[in-house]
Each structure stands twice: as C-alpha cells, then as structure tokens.
Amino acid sequence: MRARAATLGDLEDVFRDLSRRMTEEYVAAGKDSKIAYDNLMMNLKEGRAHALVQGDKTVAIVAWHENSDAADTLFAAQEDFFRAATVRFCRRHIRHIQALAGNLPIHSRSWLRGADVARWFHVIGYVETGQENGATVFELRPAA
Known part of the structure; x- marks a missing residue:
C-alpha cells in the first residue's frame, strides 16, 4: 500500500464502491454519503x-x-481497505499526516460501536478520549 495526493478521480472511485461500514458510519453520524463526499472534496481542493x-x-x-489545538480527520474507504496489512501502513502514514499538520494531536471519530x-x-x-455528539473520539498524541 502507498499514499499519494488524492485526485477528484480517486474520490469518485472510492465513492463508486463505498464500503457498507462507511455508509453505516455516515448514517450514524447523521450525514449521508453526499455530505461526506463534499467534505472530503473541500479538503482535497485545499x-x-x-x-x-x-x-x-x-x-x-x-x-x-x-x-487551533488538533487536526481532525475525514475518511472514506472501499471494503478492500479493511485488512490487517492496512493497519500497519496506517500506523506509519497517520504519523506522516501528523507531521504535515505541524505535529498537532490527531483527532478521529467513530460513530460505530464495536470492539473491532x-x-x-x-x-x-x-487513545480513546471520550464522546462527542454521539461519536467516540480517538486521539493520536503528538510524536515525541
């Protein structure tokens, strides 16, 4: 697996075959895939x-x-993303994103419940830091 700057085509490809768990996540957050797509598009353009x-x-x-105090993430994936090898890649890549964001804490949210x-x-x-608007908030503390 590798990462590169996302393009409009990448965004369209992912949403053309969006995983069911991502759709469920958006619904649980009170959004739909169109809102998620638009939010990701805004960040892509920037x-x-x-x-x-x-x-x-x-x-x-x-x-x-x-x-001011953290970087928040947005995410969309196809079912092929959810594999064990992906976790190892993401562990390294999220630190790269953290460096790009000035070594701020990274906040990610999940509206889905479950041990996995x-x-x-x-x-x-x-580390889990609490709840916010029905979501569990996870924080990746700054790199030492």
Whole structure:
C-alpha cells in the first residue's frame, strides 16, 4: 500500500464502491454519503487529502484539517481497505499526516460501536478520549 495526493478521480472511485461500514458510519453520524463526499472534496481542493492505493486501485481517501489545538480527520474507504496489512501502513502514514499538520494531536471519530473499531484505532496508536455528539473520539498524541 502507498499514499499519494488524492485526485477528484480517486474520490469518485472510492465513492463508486463505498464500503457498507462507511455508509453505516455516515448514517450514524447523521450525514449521508453526499455530505461526506463534499467534505472530503473541500479538503482535497485545499491539498489536505491522500489517496491510499493498493496496487493500481485507490481503496481509501484520508483527509485532515487543522484546528487551533488538533487536526481532525475525514475518511472514506472501499471494503478492500479493511485488512490487517492496512493497519500497519496506517500506523506509519497517520504519523506522516501528523507531521504535515505541524505535529498537532490527531483527532478521529467513530460513530460505530464495536470492539473491532476501538482495536483498530488502538493498534494504530490512538487513545480513546471520550464522546462527542454521539461519536467516540480517538486521539493520536503528538510524536515525541
């Protein structure tokens, strides 16, 4: 797996075959895929979105935006993204995003419940910091 700057085509490819769990996440957040697409598009236009590519296929888009005290992530993926090897790649890549965001803490949210969701974030290096608007907030603390 590798990452590169995301393009409009990458975003369209991911949303053409969006995983069911991502659709469920958006619904649980009170949004739909169109709103998620628009939010990711805004970050893409501002140069803050990466395509995660496996072979020649874009399987996910991760975007971020900085606030005063942290960088928040946005995410969309196809089912092919959700594999064990992906976690190892994401552990390294989220630190790269953190460096691009000025070594701020990274905040990611999940509206889905389940041990597999929390485990995935913990393996990457996040710690659970609480709830916000029905979502569990995970934080990746700044690199030392």
